[in-house]
Amino acid sequence: xxxxxLKRLLALIPILIGLTIIVFLMIALxxxxxxxxxxxxxxxAESVAKLNAELGLDQPLPQQYLHWxxxxxxxxxxxxxxxxxxxxxxxxxRFSATAxxxxxxxxxxxxxxxxxxxxxxxxxxxWTDRIVTFVVLIGISTPSFWLGLLLIMLFxxxxxxxxxxxxxxxxxxxxxxxxxxxxxxxxxxxxxVATGVIARLTRTAxxxxxxxxxxRTARAKGLTEGRVIYRHAFKSALxxxxxxxxxxxxxxxxxxVYIETVFQWxxxxxxxxxxxxxxxxxxxxGGVLLLAVTYVLINLIADIIQTxxxxxxxx
Amino acid sequence: MRFPLxxxxxxxxxxALAGGAVTAPALAQTPPNVLIVGQIAEPKSLDPSVDTAxxxxxxxxxxxxxxxxxxxxxxxxxxxxxxxxxxxxxGLTYTFHLRQGVTFHDGTPFNAEAVKFTFDRMxxxxxxxxxxxxxxxxxxxxxxxxxxxxxxxxxxFKLKEPYAPFLSNLAYPxxxxxxxxxxxxxxxxxxxxxxxxxxxxxxxxxxxxxxVITRNEDYWDGAPPLEAVVYRPITDANTRVAEMLSGGxxxxxxxxxxNLQQFRDNADYQVYEQAGPHLWFLILNAKEGPFADKKVRxxxxxxxxxxxxxxxxxxxTAEVAAGPTPPxxxxxxxxxxxxxxxxxxxxxxxxxxAGAEGAxxxxxxxxxxxxxxxxxxxxxxxxxxxxxxxxxxxxxTYEWNTFLGEVNPGLEGKADMAEMAWMTNDPDTLPFLALRxxxxxxxxxxxxxxxxxxxxxxxxxKARTSTDQAERAKLYKEMQTIVREDAPWAFIANWKxxxxxxxxxxxxxxxxxxxxxxxxVAKP
Numbered sequence: 066x067x068x069x070x071l072k073r074l075l076a077l078i079p080i081l082i083g084l085t086i087i088v089f090l091m092i093a094l095x096x097x098x099x100x101x102x103x104x105x106x107x108x109x110a111e112s113v114a115k116l117n118a119e120l121g122l123d124q125p126l127p128q129q130y131l132h133w134x135x136x137x138x139x140x141x142x143x144x145x146x147x148x149x150x151x152x153x154x155x156x157x158x159r160f161s162a163t164a165x166x167x168x169x170x171x172x173x174x175x176x177x178x179x180x181x182x183x184x185x186x187x188x189x190x191x192w193t194d195r196i197v198t199f200v201v202l203i204g205i206s207t208p209s210f211w212l213g214l215l216l217i218m219l220f221x222x223x224x225x226x227x228x229x230x231x232x233x234x235x236x237x238x239x240x241x242x243x244x245x246x247x248x249x250x251x252x253x254x255x256x257x258v259a260t261g262v263i264a265r266l267t268r269t270a271x272x273x274x275x276x277x278x279x280x281r282t283a284r285a286k287g288l289t290e291g292r293v294i295y296r297h298a299f300k301s302a303l304x305x306x307x308x309x310x311x312x313x314x315x316x317x318x319x320x321x322v323y324i325e326t327v328f329q330w331x332x333x334x335x336x337x338x339x340x341x342x343x344x345x346x347x348x349x350x351g352g353v354l355l356l357a358v359t360y361v362l363i364n365l366i367a368d369i370i371q372t373x374x375x376x377x378x379x380x
Numbered sequence: 381m382r383f384p385l386x387x388x389x390x391x392x393x394x395x396a397l398a399g400g401a402v403t404a405p406a407l408a409q410t411p412p413n414v415l416i417v418g419q420i421a422e423p424k425s426l427d428p429s430v431d432t433a434x435x436x437x438x439x440x441x442x443x444x445x446x447x448x449x450x451x452x453x454x455x456x457x458x459x460x461x462x463x464x465x466x467x468x469x470x471g472l473t474y475t476f477h478l479r480q481g482v483t484f485h486d487g488t489p490f491n492a493e494a495v496k497f498t499f500d501r502m503x504x505x506x507x508x509x510x511x512x513x514x515x516x517x518x519x520x521x522x523x524x525x526x527x528x529x530x531x532x533x534x535x536x537f538k539l540k541e542p543y544a545p546f547l548s549n550l551a552y553p554x555x556x557x558x559x560x561x562x563x564x565x566x567x568x569x570x571x572x573x574x575x576x577x578x579x580x581x582x583x584x585x586x587x588x589x590x591x592v593i594t595r596n597e598d599y600w601d602g603a604p605p606l607e608a609v610v611y612r613p614i615t616d617a618n619t620r621v622a623e624m625l626s627g628g629x630x631x632x633x634x635x636x637x638x639n640l641q642q643f644r645d646n647a648d649y650q651v652y653e654q655a656g657p658h659l660w661f662l663i664l665n666a667k668e669g670p671f672a673d674k675k676v677r678x679x680x681x682x683x684x685x686x687x688x689x690x691x692x693x694x695x696x697t698a699e700v701a702a703g704p705t706p707p708x709x710x711x712x713x714x715x716x717x718x719x720x721x722x723x724x725x726x727x728x729x730x731x732x733x734a735g736a737e738g739a740x741x742x743x744x745x746x747x748x749x750x751x752x753x754x755x756x757x758x759x760x761x762x763x764x765x766x767x768x769x770x771x772x773x774x775x776x777t778y779e780w781n782t783f784l785g786e787v788n789p790g791l792e793g794k795a796d797m798a799e800m801a802w803m804t805n806d807p808d809t810l811p812f813l814a815l816r817x818x819x820x821x822x823x824x825x826x827x828x829x830x831x832x833x834x835x836x837x838x839x840x841x842k843a844r845t846s847t848d849q850a851e852r853a854k855l856y857k858e859m860q861t862i863v864r865e866d867a868p869w870a871f872i873a874n875w876k877x878x879x880x881x882x883x884x885x886x887x888x889x890x891x892x893x894x895x896x897x898x899x900x901v902a903k904p
Contacts, residue, residue: 101781104432104516109824116514148587149425149571158587214618222625229622235416235590235610235629329614331588339422339588339615 066372073365081357082134088353089130092346098122099146099344120146133350142354143347147340152351156333160355162232163325163332165244167317169252174259174317175310181260182267182306187294189272197264205261209320213254213327220250230329251328255320259313266309270302277301304375311367315360410630413607415885415903417896418620418632422588422613425571428556429502432516434750434803437553438633438896439591439611444556444576447476447495448547450893455657455709455805457547461490461557461577471542471847478533482600484559485582486575492535497560499527499537512568517554521546542845544852545806552805553895579604579899588613605887605902624649624880630903631881631888633896637695643880652879654890657708658751659701659810660801662762662870665791667830670741675734677867680797681720683727683769684762690873693757698873703864704815705807705856706874708892711849712807714857717864719871727769740772744787744798749780751801753875759799762870790821790828797870798828805893807856812840815863831868 100116101108117123121132136143142152185197221229227250228234233243274280275298283297284290322334329335333352340348410416423436428444431437447462459465462476482490500507502515503524523543528536539546549555562575574582579601580593591611597603612629614620617636623629624643635643635651643649664671664680671677686700699707702717731737745759746752756777763773776795778786787798802810812819817832819825836859843855864871877894886902 098781101784104514108516109519112514112516119514144568147424149427149430149568155587217619217622222622225626228628229626230614230619230628231612232589235612236411236414236592236608326616327619329588329612329616329619331586335588335615343424 066369069372070365070369073368077358077361080361081354084357085134085350085354086130088350089126089133089346092341092344092349093126095341095344099346102343102345103146133347137354142351145340145345145348147343147345148348152347155336155348156351156355159331159333159336159352160359162330163318163321163334164359166248166251166255166325166330166332167314167321169248170255170259170317170321171310171314173252173256174263174313177256178260178263178310179267179306181264183271183294183299185264185268186271186275198268201261201264204257205265207257209254209258210323210327212257213251213324216250216254217327230327232331251324251330254328255317255324258320259317262313262316263306263310267302267306270305271298273305274298274301300374304371307371307374308364308367311364314363314367318356318360410627412904413605413902414610415606415608415631415898415901416610416612416629418614418623418629419611420613420617420620420634421615423585423591423611426574426582426585426591427512427558427571428553428576429498429515429518429558430513430571431553434894437894439593440553440556441578441895442580442609442898443574443578443582443593444553444558445578446551446555446557447478448551448555450551450891450895452897453889453891455548455892456711457551460551461495465547467847471544471845472539474537474539474546475530476535476537478535479600480533482577483598484562484575484577485596486559486562488559488561488575490557490577491532492529493532494557494560495535496527496529497563498557499524501558501563502554509563509567512563512570515554517552520549520552520554542847544844544846545808548806551893580606580609583608599899601899604899606898609898624882627882630885631879633877633879635878635880637697640695640697640878640880648883650881650883650885652881652888652890653876654878654892655699655706655708655874655876656803656892656894657706657805658801658803658875658894659704659706659871660698660751660753660758660799660873660875661701661704662872663787663791663798663800663829664867664869665796665829666832666868667792669796670734670736670739671796671829673734673736674866675730676736676739677870678720679727679730679734679736679769680766680771680870681867682723682730683771684765684870684872685722686719686872687722689758689761693754693761694873697878698753698875701871701874703860703871704811704869705860708874709807709856712853712856714860716857717860720864720867724769731769731771738770738772740774741766741796742794743773743775744783744791744795745775745777746780746783746799747777749783749801751803751875752780752799753801753873755799758872787828788821788826790830792830800828800869801875803875803894807852808840808844811836811856811859811863812844815868816840829868831866833862833866836862836866 099122100113104112145152145155148155181197181201185194188194217229220226228247232247233239280297283293321332325332325335326338337352419435421435423439424433425431426439428440445461448457449460451458461479463479465474465476467474484490501509502518503521504510523539525538525540530536559575563570566573572585579596579599581596583592583594585591592608594608595604614623620632621639624632644651664677666672690698690700700719702719705713707713746755759775763775766773791798804810814826815831816837819827820830821828839855839859843852846852877890879890881888884903888901891897
């Protein structure tokens, strides 16, 4: 097991290098330079050139990239041009907010997705199945930023039950209740699409398993239906579904970029949107790197859980 | 078989209960004596020497003071940290007599040394803290030759040449005085650990969440009524409006025009409007093509229905502009100037005279940008107006930074006209940087349409070196008459800044400077 994890972690390195090169090139291709973004439209060509030299942005791209990579190996992600503070400080502060939001969403979509999928499969072609499938389809096809605005208008403005935005009350806020209160709308919005996807996949996986001979055998042995579904069918289906939940984690983290903007959640997605518009290349690199590592690690954990559930995969 | 379903329902019930349990705090309104402001973006820094964005200025003006400040409701300087000043007859020496007994929030005494430190840091390459920049607006003070400490409470600026906008520039955020101790301590991180002399002290900055400032009990001009101000960056305009409607914020700026009426009709809110020193115009390429002929440039001014643009496209958030100087510069504004009337027949006649009927024009339009309002919709409406007088306009649209990269180096060989907007603090700035012969792009200026009139050059040079405001006013007014007639630009609109507050907010008004001044605001 240990060797397997180590192998997977080593495989991460080329992925991250490739990813950071792509991000680096894409930022370089966007018209409008960092120096212009800092100095504003009234800057003279001379001061733009001077600042570019100071920031090392007049160097050839490969050299800039290698410089960044060299610093990274020393644990130095550089200083954000636009925020005027170390990138490391900013991304970890922001990341904790994203982790709370995305983590909650992931838990929500796993619980409700699995439940809906199981219910649907067990009641295949019944009314429950039809209703669940219909609701799930609507969930999957709803653009999340639109749903977010709709929920704000309904549950924050028309019926002021939840606050429309932010993570804590702006003044005198704090504590777990304040956080939960702010978390409900964005976490639900972010979970909706992934819930639908997980529900559909679980339904398919469950139907597949329920047709197997050993399920018939289990029923023939006289086991209760609940036991058949949980012990025999669900555990088997979970082996297929768990890695797909890992993939959904990517969707949830990606979706956080929209949701954080709509709900003004102070997470890394919103930070990235700002960093791209100010061409703050070091901040973008740091943020993308952290998100990529998170994504790969979540998938690694999903794979490990799958291996534990299904010993056949270990060999 | 029923078990899973029951379980799901139980789960839902749990969530509903949990939701009910945590709903209570949401109904809490903002506390008294604390003003929560919805900002349009996260500030970049709270170092006034470094900042360029109006969004950041809205915080800075409450943390710091300058030697002078704009008098309430005007763009005229009045004493602040300087109690009085003398200007030498040649306009080259400004001597300021400083207020005594003022301290920065970190306890450092305010004195002539602090003033010298602030300006030397921006202007002197060899200053030990010059590397804590860059200082994009240092050019506001490029006329300064040296800043000299005469004694603890007297400071003197020697200028390289007479420069009339100097006082007005000192009232701008770039002229705010910083605590030398705090800069020395924090270096480049000063922007996150600001210290000034203003009515509010910096308390806390939580990235993407809030900046909190609290009352300075020892403020030289009297402690402000508010205990604290919280600035929340809410980048999405819809969310900002939702926060206002649900009571999460007390004051918001830059309200989308669509929502303004909704607040106007509701007695729980107050709507504020204030025209500012802003001009939205079209640069016309006077060097080549049809616009080399003054008649064609005038024809465009007649052909555009500015009233409809302002009322329909901008939904009343701007007023029709008459000339190159916004009316907010009250003392320098030529009241006699009338906007070009909407007169398509006259436009057609002028085009015929010039032989430019049916001319084809390339029009640069931007997708957004500082002060550009609704540039795509405006560009399209202008295209339609010009089509009515037979001009065939081809629009090319660019993202803002790219747009500036195309327009600022000049329109020659590329385009006939381009959208542009400026917001300035002195009547000198815009015409001096964008209408003089010496401001052609190849000379480092912003005259991207190559307008050149020796008389205008002369008037602007003279107005800049005169220290007599009445004489300056006369020169600017004459300049406006000539420029309106020459029509190097199509003059379109002056933007009105807006804000909305809850009914509980007292003593607030918007300033023509577009700054947000909160020292006299109360919210009992």
